Amino acid sequence: MSSGRSQERSGLVLIACTLIAIAVTSGLVLKTQRDERRERNRAQGAALARLLSSLPYEQLVPSDSAGGTLRVVRTSQTNPDFAYAVVVGLHGEPLMREVAPGVVVPPAPLPAEPSAWVGEREIGADGRPLREFFAPVLQGGERVAHLRVGFLEPGLLPPAANASLLGALALPIFLLVPVAYGMLRREVRPVAAAVRQLDSLLAGGSLQPVQVAAQGELGDFVRSFNRFVELVEHRMQEAEGEASGVRASVQVLSYQKSRIESVIETLPDATLVLDETGTVTYANSRLDALLGVDPAEVVGRKPAEWCPVPELVSLLANYEGPSPRLRRSDVVEFSLGADGGRRLAATAYPLTAQAGPAAAAGTVVLLRDVTATNLARQAQGDFVSHVAHELKGPLHVIGMYSEALTGREGDSEQFRIEACNALRDEVERVSGLIGTLLTIAKIESGSVVVGRQRVRLHDFLSDVLETGARGSGPRDLRLRLEAPQGTTVQIDKELMRVALNNLIRNAIKYNRDGGEVVLFAEETPEQLVIGVRDTGLGIGEKDRERVFEKFYRSEDPEIQRRGGHGLGLALVREIAALHGAEVELASAPGEGSVFSIRLPRSEAGTLEGGEQ
């Protein structure tokens, strides 16, 4: 507390000054007193000496021990400085002595010359200075003795009697000092209080008016100070009000911003926002998944610094600057991944500021993984070319026969019959192909509703075997049905018929002369199995993995020779899947094949054994 220290300093100064003043005053007083005493002593001493010297010798030195005049002098002496009055003979021998107690008469030579018989001198004894007044004692005009009257020379320090007076003087003066100090402090207290409050304000406390009554100029100062404090408080409240208003707005904005950002975060595309200089201002977290770049690393930097894809960097460079090269959106595709296995597409959209299309305000870039899209597009393209390929064969035959019919060969009745049969066969083949394609497409697009009809299994299968077993094939084939009687199933009759027809036709087509085709059904606790067994060519291991693929055909020449589209088994699998079933294949080259559709009891192929 600096004010306290200065207060103490001023107090100390005050005390010191007072002490000095007291000391000086006391010193002066004491000196004056001493001088006065000295003068008094001199006057008294000289007068006494003269008086006594005028007395006759016998009075001064009486023969009896009554004391004489000297004793009277000593005992009636009121001056505390009186030291002694002695009469000494001419040879210095003491004749009469009256000495104040505690005083030693110093030996001193007598003055010899008569002119020096009367006088005074200072003589010291034991460190106590004395002033002696001497005069001769005459008898009959002759000096017979000498009179010596001594007074203590007064020092500065007063005799005890005067000490109490001085003490009484000094005490109130000393008491005056703390009183004056206290009064001074009281005057200064409001200032100290104000300073304390300022200190507490600095330390962060609240501001309050100074609560000290004060008079005069200090009072005016305190009042002005309090008004100033009020003003400052008022202004501070205003500022805080503004600040909290700003804070609230910032919070609202921040909330909106984080909502928008969370929307952008959930988008499946990686999103980048660039400003008009081409610097990234925002990147969502998908950037890491798609490009392998940490979004936190790219904000505030240009794509050229961090982007691993040169095509994207050049695309974005088109939107940089106050007059960019491109003002419309553009897209670039590129491959990523160690083997280029992933395909990404980046689309850049220029942002336009409110000021109008001329003012570019940055770019938004969306990055999308189009690998799957591309594969799907490619698969679709493959599908179409497969279909076209399958149609070329029949069309070629139809074309040739039609051409021949209009030519020379057409004159022959036999040829015309043959041509018509061939044309009809080909048309049927193409229709069958298109029908299968359409069914597959409908199933894959989800627009087929699987019906559920309750059928007697045995009757259904025997019907299928009868009507489905058409088509050319080896000779002497035996067709058999192995199915339990009395079982009822819930299936889509039409679809299941198509599937089983495909299996039966394959079994016939790829069979041997004298071979066998068996349509069978088996019940297990969890499943019903419907399938076709044959004694045909069998399917090798490599082909077994792929026979269910659309358009897949084995390269085995025996199989190639018998023709086919490669769609039948794909369709069987789709139909089985609609029923919640799987298709199993067991086969070995030369040992025939077994195709089994396993219908689960609980799901699509719910069964009811026994009754009905």
Added chain:
Amino acid sequence: MKWVLVVDDEPFATRLLKSRLEEAGYRVEVAADGAEALERLSRRHFDALVTDLMMPRMGGRELCEEVRKHSVNDEPFILVVTSRPESELREWTGEFPNLSFMEKPVSLRRLVAAIDQHLHAADGVEGDGA
């Protein structure tokens, strides 16, 4: 007299083509599969060969090399009639200057015209192109 070998496993197709070619003045032999075709090639010289690519275990390039190996005298002009797309064939056909191909469906007339064009162009004589 120009000889043409027609290879196809469908008898009607070979018969039709054979009759048209003979009308156009060629001598025609027919083979039902690749083995038979190669055998015939090794027995006499043919000026032209008409075939699909569906030879057992034999792609286009192997086919041409086999034909070259089995031919008597010069290699015949090979006309491939196939369902395979042109793009697939262009990959290797450049190596065989005497090979030409046509995509199905193809009319008999265009087939005969193609053979005419190639064989008579080699002679420098205009064919009557049916």
